[in-house]
Amino acid sequence: MNKRLRRGLSAVAIGVTAAVALAACASGGSSSGGSSDDISKALKDGGTLTYWSWTPSAKDQVAAFEKAYPKVKVKLVNAGTGADQYTKLQNTIKAGSGAPDVAQVEYYALPQFALSDSLLDLSSYGFGDLKDKFATSTWNSVDMDGKIYGLPQDSGPMALFYNKKVFDEYGIAVPKTWDEYVAAAKKLHEADPDAYIAADSGDAGFTTSMIAQAGGTPFTTKGDEVTINLEDAGTKKWTKTWDQLVEQGLLSKTVGWSDDWYKQLGNGQIATLITGAWMPGNLEASVADASGDWRVAPMPTYDGGTAQTANNGGSAEAVMKQSKNPALAAGFLKWLNSSKESTGIFMKSGGFPSTTADLESSAFLDEKPEYFGGQQINKVLVDASKSSDNDFTYLPYQVYANSVYADTVGQSYENGTSLESGLAAWQKALAKYGKDQGFTLSSK
Secondary structure (H helix, E strand, O other), X not given: OOXXXXXXXXXXXXXXXXXXXXXXXXXXXXXXXXXXXXXXXXXXXXXXXXXXXXXXXXXXXXXXXXXXXXXXXXXXXXXXOOHHHHHHHHHHHHHOOOOOOEEEEEOOOHHHHHHOOXXXXXXXXXXXXXXXXXXXXXXXXXXXXXXEOOEEOEOOEEEEEEEHHHHHHOOOOOXXXXXXXXXXXXXXXHHOOOOEOEEOOOOHHHHHHHHHHOOOOOEEEXXXXXXXXXXXXXXXXXXXXXXXXXXXXXEEOXXXXXXXXXXXXXXXXXXXXXXXXXXXXXXXXXXXXXXXXXXXXXXXXXXOOOOOOOEOOOEEEEXXXXXXXXXXXXXXXXXXXXXXXXXXXXXXXXXXEOEHHHHOOHHHHOOOOHHHOOOOHHXXXXXXXXXXXXXXXXXXXXXHHXXXXXXXXXXXXXXXXXXXXXXXXXXXXXXXXXXXXXXXXXXX
C-alpha cells in the first residue's frame, strides 16, 4: 500500500449486529448464481461500473482495462482512505443504494463487511480456481468459510527497514532478535538523546501485527460467539519486549505519517521502521534526502532462529451486493487483480504484489533500488512473505476496534506505562461493544 493510504484508523464504527452476522454466516453470504461464462458475456456486452479505490495505480489500471474492453466504462471514485471510505460505504449499505460495484477494502475490514452480508460471494464465478495465483496469507484473507469475498490486491509482509548510516555511525549491528533490538534502542538513545530506534505513539494495526508475529490469537469468532483474550501467551510475549521500549522512553512519540515523522526518518532521528513490504515507495517519495542510507533486513524474532513475520496492511477488492451488474463487476475485478497487465501497473506505482507469479519474477527479485544502496530488497521482502502465515484473525468489528485503540492502549504510550493496562481497557471496550451489537462475548 502507499503512504498513509495503507490503513484508515480514524474514529469510525461500522455496526454489525449479531442478527445480521448470523444471517450472513448461515448462508455464507449469497452468491449471484452466476458463472465464468456470464463474465465473458458481460465483458463482451459492456456496460458501466463504479469503482471506489484510493490506490495510486487505480487511474492507470482503469484506463488499461477500458482499452482492453472498450464497451465497458469504469467510473473511478476516491471516496477517502480506509476508514473514511468505510463510513461512506456503510452509509450506502444502510440506505440500500449508492454503493459502488467494486470497492477496495483492507483485509482487516473485510470480515466486517462480509458479516453484514454486504459483499458478493464470488465462488460461482469460478474465482476459487484463482487460489494458486495468490500468496497463501492473502488468499486466506478473502476466503472465509469457503466463500470468496474478493481478490487480494497487495500484501504487507513485515520486515525491518533500518538506516544503515545511523547504525554504522553508532556501531549498531542489525538485530536478529528482539532482545538485540531493545539493546540497540538503548545504545542509540544513550549516544544521542534525540535519536530513537523507532517511532510508535500507538497504532492498532501495528499492535495486532506484532501480536500475530509472537503467535498470539486474541480474537476468535464462531457464529455469533466472540472470544477476546488480550492476555494470551503471544500477546504477553510481545508486551514483555515492547514494554521495555515504552516504559524506558526509547520510542519516539512522533505521530506516524506526519511531516515531522518524515523529517526524522530523513535526518536519522528515527532509525528503523518495522512495517509492511509496501514501504519502499513511500521512503523514496517522501524521504528523498535519505537516499542510499536505508536497507531492509528480516524482522527480528524472539529466538533468532526460524524466520517468522506477520502481515501489516494490504487490501482486497470486492464486489458489493448492490451491484446491478455483478457479472461485469466480477469480470473487472478478475482482470484488476489477476491479469499480468494490471498487476504490472500496480507494481510500477510501488505496490507490493500478492500474486505468486509477480513475487517469483526474476525481474522483480533482481531489482536494485539506488535508494537502498543497490540492495536487492525484494528478495528480503519476498522471503518475508513466505514466513507470514499464522493463526491470527480479526474481530468481526475490527474497524470499530481500531477506532477506540487510541483511547485505551494509546494511553499507555502517552503515559509511558505498561501496555498491559491499555490492552485490558481495550478488551473491556471491545467486549462491551460486542455485547451491545448482540454478540455473545467471552473474555479470558
